[in-house]
Amino acid sequence: MPIVVVVGTMAFDDVKTPFGSVDGALGGSATYASLACSLFARPGIVSVVGSDFPEKHMAMLRSKGVDTGGIEVKQGGKTFHWKGEYGLDLNDAKTLRTDLNVLEGFKPVVPDAFRGADFLFLGNIDPELQLGVLSQMKKRPKLVVADTMNHWISAKRDKVIEVVNEVDIALMNELEARQLFRTPNLRKAAMEILALNSEIAIIKKGEHGCIAFTRNSHFACPGYPLENVLDPTGSGDCFGGALIGYLAKTRDFSERNMRRAIVHASCVASFNAEGFSVDRLKRVKMKDVKRRYSEFRGFVRF
Amino acid sequence: MPIVVVVGTMAFDDVKTPFGSVDGALGGSATYASLACSLFARPGIVSVVGSDFPEKHMAMLRSKGVDTGGIEVKQGGKTFHWKGEYGLDLNDAKTLRTDLNVLEGFKPVVPDAFRGADFLFLGNIDPELQLGVLSQMKKRPKLVVADTMNHWISAKRDKVIEVVNEVDIALMNELEARQLFRTPNLRKAAMEILALNSEIAIIKKGEHGCIAFTRNSHFACPGYPLENVLDPTGSGDCFGGALIGYLAKTRDFSERNMRRAIVHASCVASFNAEGFSVDRLKRVKMKDVKRRYSEFRGFVRF
Numbered sequence: 001m002p003i004v005v006v007v008g009t010m011a012f013d014d015v016k017t018p019f020g021s022v023d024g025a026l027g028g029s030a031t032y033a034s035l036a037c038s039l040f041a042r043p044g045i046v047s048v049v050g051s052d053f054p055e056k057h058m059a060m061l062r063s064k065g066v067d068t069g070g071i072e073v074k075q076g077g078k079t080f081h082w083k084g085e086y087g088l089d090l091n092d093a094k095t096l097r098t099d100l101n102v103l104e105g106f107k108p109v110v111p112d113a114f115r116g117a118d119f120l121f122l123g124n125i126d127p128e129l130q131l132g133v134l135s136q137m138k139k140r141p142k143l144v145v146a147d148t149m150n151h152w153i154s155a156k157r158d159k160v161i162e163v164v165n166e167v168d169i170a171l172m173n174e175l176e177a178r179q180l181f182r183t184p185n186l187r188k189a190a191m192e193i194l195a196l197n198s199e200i201a202i203i204k205k206g207e208h209g210c211i212a213f214t215r216n217s218h219f220a221c222p223g224y225p226l227e228n229v230l231d232p233t234g235s236g237d238c239f240g241g242a243l244i245g246y247l248a249k250t251r252d253f254s255e256r257n258m259r260r261a262i263v264h265a266s267c268v269a270s271f272n273a274e275g276f277s278v279d280r281l282k283r284v285k286m287k288d289v290k291r292r293y294s295e296f297r298g299f300v301r302f
Numbered sequence: 303m304p305i306v307v308v309v310g311t312m313a314f315d316d317v318k319t320p321f322g323s324v325d326g327a328l329g330g331s332a333t334y335a336s337l338a339c340s341l342f343a344r345p346g347i348v349s350v351v352g353s354d355f356p357e358k359h360m361a362m363l364r365s366k367g368v369d370t371g372g373i374e375v376k377q378g379g380k381t382f383h384w385k386g387e388y389g390l391d392l393n394d395a396k397t398l399r400t401d402l403n404v405l406e407g408f409k410p411v412v413p414d415a416f417r418g419a420d421f422l423f424l425g426n427i428d429p430e431l432q433l434g435v436l437s438q439m440k441k442r443p444k445l446v447v448a449d450t451m452n453h454w455i456s457a458k459r460d461k462v463i464e465v466v467n468e469v470d471i472a473l474m475n476e477l478e479a480r481q482l483f484r485t486p487n488l489r490k491a492a493m494e495i496l497a498l499n500s501e502i503a504i505i506k507k508g509e510h511g512c513i514a515f516t517r518n519s520h521f522a523c524p525g526y527p528l529e530n531v532l533d534p535t536g537s538g539d540c541f542g543g544a545l546i547g548y549l550a551k552t553r554d555f556s557e558r559n560m561r562r563a564i565v566h567a568s569c570v571a572s573f574n575a576e577g578f579s580v581d582r583l584k585r586v587k588m589k590d591v592k593r594r595y596s597e598f599r600g601f602v603r604f
Contacts, residue, residue, distance in 0.1 A: 018486060088486035184320060184390035186509070187527045207488070208510040211527065220524030220601045225489045225513065259604035299522045300602040302561035 002044025002067045003248045005114045005141075006034045006241065007133040008123025009103065010047045010071065014083040015276065017090065019230045025277035026057050027082060029123035029147065032234035033241030035281050036268045037121070038064040039289060040245030044114050046070040046133055047125075048106045050077035060282060070111045077102035090232050090273075091206035092175070095151075110136040119248040122146035122167065123237055127159035134166060143247055145169040147240045153180050161196060170198040171240050177203050186211065200258065202243075204236050212262055217255060221262050222299055224270035224292060231276045235269040238281060242268035267292040304346025304369045305550045307416045307443075308336045308543065309435040310425025311405065312349045312373065316385040317578065319392065321532045327579035328359050329384060331425035331449065334536035335543030337583050338570045339423070340366040341591060342547030346416050348372040348435055349427075350408045352379035362584060372413045379404035392534050392575075393508035394477070397453075412438040421550040424448035424469065425539055429461035436468060445549055447471040449542045455482050463498060472500040473542050479505050488513065502560065504545075506538050514564055519557060523564050524601055526572035526594060533578040537571040540583060544570035569594040 008030030014023045034043040044067035051073060058068050083097035108129055120141040122130035130146060146167040152160050153176055160180060164170045170193050172180065177189035186203050190213035193201035202212045209223040243265040250257055267289045274280040310332030316325045332349045339345040346369035353375060360370050385399035410431055422443040424432035432448060448469040454462050455478055462482060466472045472495045474482065479491035488505050492515035495503035504514045511525040545567035552559055569591045576582040 088480070090486060178390070184392060185529065185531065187529050205510060208507060209522070209524075211524070213527075218527055218601050219604070220511070220527075221604075222511075222513070222522030222524065225515075225520055225522075227487065227489050229487065256604070263604050297604075299520050300604075302521070302523075302558070302565050302599075302602075 001113050002117055003041045004037050004043045004119040004121060004244055005046060005070070005110065005117045005133070005137075006030050006037060006043045006121045006123055007046040007108060007130060008033055008121075008125050008237065009080050010045070010049050010053070011080045011082050013233060013277065014081075015085070015231055015233050017086040017231050018088055020276060022231075022276045027234060027277060028080065029125060029234075029237040031061070031278065032237035032272065032281065033121055033123045034061065034066045035064055035278055036238035036241035036265075036272070037245035038066055039242060039268060039284065039286055040264075041119070041248035042067065043121075043241070043245070044070055044111075044117070046108050046110055046114065048072040048074055048102045048108070050079040050102045051075050053079045064282065067114075070114055072106075072109070074102045084233065086232065090229055093233065108133050118142040119244055120144045121240055121244045122163065123240060124149045127152050127156050127163045130163050131159065131166070143168050143244065143253065145171065145240060145244045147171045147236065148176060150176050150179060164193055164196045164198055167198055169200045169202060169243070171202045171204060171236070173204045173206065173236060187213070202262065204239060206232065206235075209266060210239070210262065212258065214255065219259050219262065221259075221266050222296070224266060224296070226270055226273060229273045232273045234278070234281070235272045238272045239265045239269040263293055263296050264289060267296070303415050304419055305343045306339050306345045306421040306423060306546055307348060307372070307412065307419045307435070307439075308332050308339060308345045308423045308425055309348040309410060309432060310335055310423075310427050310539065311382050312347070312351050312355070313382045313384050315535060315579065316383075317387070317533055317535050319388040319533050320390055322578060324533075324578045329536060329579060330382065331427060331536075331539040333363070333580065334539035334574065334583065335423055335425045336363065336368045337366055337580055338540035338543035338567075338574070339547035340368055341544060341570060341586065341588055342566075343421070343550035344369065345543070345547070346372055346413075346419070348410050348412055348416065350374040350376055350404045350410070352381040352404045353377050355381045366584065369416075372416055374408075374411070376404040386535065388534065392531055395535065410435050420444040421546050422446045423542055423546045424465060425542060426451045429454050429458050429465045432465050433461065433468070445470050445546065445555065447473065447542060447546045449473045449538065450478060452478050452481060466495055466498045466500055469500055471502045471504060471545070472498075473504045473506060473538070475506045475508065475538060489515070504564065506541060508534065508537075511568060512541070512564065514560065516557065521561050521564065523561075523568050524598070526568060526598070528572055528575060531575045534575045536580070536583070537574045540574045541567045541571040565595055565598050566591060569598070
């Protein structure tokens with residue numbers, strides 16, 4: 001039985017960055033988030049793939065302790081496909097093509113063994129699916145964290161706001177926060193998130209790190225100064241997955257431990273950007289995370 | 303006799319931001335930098351204005367302890383004029399118009415009383431003028447800090463590199479660093495700056511704060527989370543002026559004190575963005591800076 005239920009996409013990605021490219025590589029928000037989470041706590045994925053999804057990916061996930069029992073395999077269907085490109089500014093991907101495939105009409109069914117989980121990560125997927133998964137839980141989980149994406153803010157703003165209203169921690173990147181609340185000011189956007197009932201608003205800023213706002217505090221976490229970024233795809237998902245994983249492991253929701261969770265999540269996200277697809281992520285060990293965590297202390301001391 | 307010599311522009315600025323606009327307002331890199339510096343140490347400006355430059359601006363600068371004896375007033379000339387606009391992303395100004403006016407053909411003459419100063423700030427101006435001022439100092443100052451601007455990197459890249467080669471601390475913003483060294487990676491750009499003989503490379507990131515690199519350390523300073531940014535013009539110059547001012551006051555170039563100087567500089571720069579032109583900057587008191595400085599400690603603790 002998983003400790004953390006992760007809903008999101010599973011995908012084949014074609015990604016081009018200034019440093020290389022991959023085609024048909026394993027991707028998707030649930031994939032990245034659950035692998036990142038697995039460093040700290042046992043995740044279970046709720047998602048859908050087509051019958052073209054290779055068993056080796058499932059086996060890799062299981063080898064990391066990911067429960068794949070909630071992944072629907074749609075016979076004859078094709079796995080969701082995303083094609084994107086990054087320019088020299090690696091903070092923002094340009095989507096070149098999206099083929100929803102099996103995601104179209106997907107109605108997630110949360111397996112019975114998952115419904116009592118204390119931790120729920122609503123990864124980047126249609127906000128109606130996020131709400132659908134939340135409603136299937138037997139009881140309100142102890143902690144619900146939600147991520148979103150600019151596409152859903154444009155297409156289903158009201159539903160995105162409904163999600164933010166239901167969760168404990170809302171994650172979004174700075175463009176999304178500005179877009180959702182129609183303000184250039186990140187602090188103002190964060191205050192709007194908190195006014196919507198989230199306890200914590202975390203604004204992700206790519207290589208610039210992130211800022212976490214509560215009603216009466218502010219935490220600035222720098223980005224890790226990577227010398228060799230290859231592909232930032234999925235780093236935001238990794239951040240969310242590692243964050244909830246750390247909180248599930250420690251079960252301490254104090255402000256101090258939240259900050260530690262955020263720094264751990266930043267470390268995991270930074271490793272992910274050092275490789276294409278999940279190449280680097282799947283090789284990260286806890287000792288790597290711990291080493292980077294202590295480097296962070298040195299970066300901010302004054 | 304000033305402790306810190308500041309070379310840079312003095313200007314009339316027309317600025318439009320999403321929050322308002324001003325026309326013919328006091329601006330220029332030397333103006334902002336010297337006002338910011340004056341919170342910590344006595345600055346002396348080397349610059350040029352036209353006979354249209356009002357005495358009230360000179361009087362305001364002197365009232366803050368700025369030595370105006372090195373400002374050439376070119377009779378019949380018009381003061382440098384800059385017109386710029388900011389969109390919702392306040393991190394980057396769009397230059398709409400630049401009238402060099404008296405800056406054209408300007409040959410700075412460093413007054414004799416300034417030539418023995420221990421601290422020199424080469425604010426944003428033609429890099430040949432920056433080098434000209436440095437060469438007029440009686441002895442190599444104890445600390446030379448240089449700023450630059452994308453315009454000079456495009457127009458006189460070799461001279462910008464010569465400046466970086468001569469100074470102790472090189473400041474530039476992230477776009478400039480990427481442009482100067484033709485890499486998207488800030489860490490790599492910083493390493494190039496250090497390879498050019500600067501002891502410290504400080505990459506300014508606007509609202510995201512800044513990163514300081516030395517050969518074996520990395521300091522991430524977050525931006526202050528402003529609720530009401532009105533106009534970021536000059537905040538980078540304020541950062542530089544306050545940085546050298548703090549170092550001139552404390553005369554301690556240790557890594558630890560450098561970090562404190564950077565946080566103080568970030569505080570002063572953040573105040574500047576709360577008003578148009580120098581409206582907020584000229585009202586900042588040391589107790590305001592100290593209050594914000596202690597807030598920064600809380601922002602980064604984990």
